[in-house]
Amino acid sequence: MGIIRQLSAAVINQIAAGEVVERPASVVKELLENAIDAGASRIDVAVERGGKDLIRIADNGRGIGVDDLPLAFMPHATSKLAEADDLFRIATLGFRGEALAAIAEVSKVRCQTRQADSPEGSEISIDAGVASPIRSCGCPVGTVFEVRNLFANTPVRRTFLKSDSTEAGHVAEMFSRVALAHPTIHLTFRSAGKLVHDLPAVTGINERIAVFFGRELADSLLWIESRIDDIHLWGYVAHPSQSRSSAKGQFLFVGGRYVRDRSLGHALSEAYRGLLMVGRSPVAFLHLDLPPDQVDVNVHPTKVEVRFRDGQRIYSQLLATVRQTFLASDLHSRLQANA
Ligand code: ADP
Numbered sequence: 001m002g003i004i005r006q007l008s009a010a011v012i013n014q015i016a017a018g019e020v021v022e023r024p025a026s027v028v029k030e031l032l033e034n035a036i037d038a039g040a041s042r043i044d045v046a047v048e049r050g051g052k053d054l055i056r057i058a059d060n061g062r063g064i065g066v067d068d069l070p071l072a073f074m075p076h077a078t079s080k081l082a083e084a085d086d087l088f089r090i091a092t093l094g095f096r097g098e099a100l101a102a103i104a105e106v107s108k109v110r111c112q113t114r115q116a117d118s119p120e121g122s123e124i125s126i127d128a129g130v131a132s133p134i135r136s137c138g139c140p141v142g143t144v145f146e147v148r149n150l151f152a153n154t155p156v157r158r159t160f161l162k163s164d165s166t167e168a169g170h171v172a173e174m175f176s177r178v179a180l181a182h183p184t185i186h187l188t189f190r191s192a193g194k195l196v197h198d199l200p201a202v203t204g205i206n207e208r209i210a211v212f213f214g215r216e217l218a219d220s221l222l223w224i225e226s227r228i229d230d231i232h233l234w235g236y237v238a239h240p241s242q243s244r245s246s247a248k249g250q251f252l253f254v255g256g257r258y259v260r261d262r263s264l265g266h267a268l269s270e271a272y273r274g275l276l277m278v279g280r281s282p283v284a285f286l287h288l289d290l291p292p293d294q295v296d297v298n299v300h301p302t303k304v305e306v307r308f309r310d311g312q313r314i315y316s317q318l319l320a321t322v323r324q325t326f327l328a329s330d331l332h333s334r335l336q337a338n339a
């Protein structure tokens with residue numbers, strides 16, 4: 001007898017869920033991204049006990065049709081992708097059709113949703129992957145997700161979670177990334193019953209940077225922008241005097257998606273060379289918009305890493321754009337002295 005066997009669907013789902021949902025902040029990220037993909041102009045986020053007991057996200061987006069509601073929670077079920085070729089023209093934040101299934105597998109979820117052309121809403125509850133029949137309910141146009149008792153059915157994973165305040169901190173960080181990437185969306189954040197942020201829609205990210213990083217840093221920002229062929233780089237870099245002891249003040253958004261990229265982090269450091277003391281890191285908020293076929297976002301289950309078709313070209317563009325901005329500013333003389 002051989003020793004290899006195919007895993008049961010339950011085990012496969014648990015493994016897949018583990019890749020997407022690591023902690024409450026991962027749930028918040030996925031639900032926020034879904035709300036943005038649904039075209040919401042307002043999203044309210046609330047957590048209790050750092051999200052361990054409750055995560056509630058309400059949006060005013062286009063809602064989910066009653067026939068689609070059970071499907072939305074099936075693994076690999078999505079409205080955002082139809083064929084393999086679509087993977088190279090992704091214009092939405094989601095596309096893997098995994099998040100809702102993963103979340104429903106490891107928590108108790110209730111979803112109420114209504115589309116604009118529907119007189120009433122529908123509601124579904126799913127407990128550890130088992131769905132209740134759909135009921136009709138009264139609710140505004142949009143979608144509300146309530147996620148309770150995260151990892152209650154996987155006690156070992158629950159013990160990996162940190163204290164309420166640490167988890168709330170991770171949620172707040174996730175919230176700030178989305179708030180910086182999408183300033184035109186009105187966002188609120190409540191933690192333990194307290195309103196932490198109420199961020200009205202604004203056109204630029206400057207106001208939001210001030211909220212999260214303080215007025216002094218926001219006032220020191222230098223605008224950078226360049227467009228080379230179809231690669232549009234824009235955003236703000238902070239004055240060297242605002243540097244930090246870690247790279248935590250560096251934000252890169254590719255097509256509105258927060259990503260980490262070591263190579264571009266290096267390009268940024270290179271641009272500041274000679275302007276920072278040893279051990280200090282620059283602060284920057286950079287957006288990169290490029291055609292979907294120039295970037296592969298399907299590298300990582302949580303999509304926090306991406307692969308550029310021509311990373312070297314983007315590296316050079318970033319370095320040159322920031323350098324030119326410094327040369328045109330009052331940092332000119334310091335750069336020359338260091339040259
Ligand atoms: P993905 O986002 O990769 O498509 P998800 O599991 O996150 O996968 O969501 C599955 C589907 O459920 C989405 O494709 C979308 O059609 C629907 N959906 C999820 N959240 C919302 C929402 N807040 N508003 C409208 N539709 C939603």
Ligand code: MG
Nearest residue numbers: 030034094099
């Ligand atoms: Mg999604």
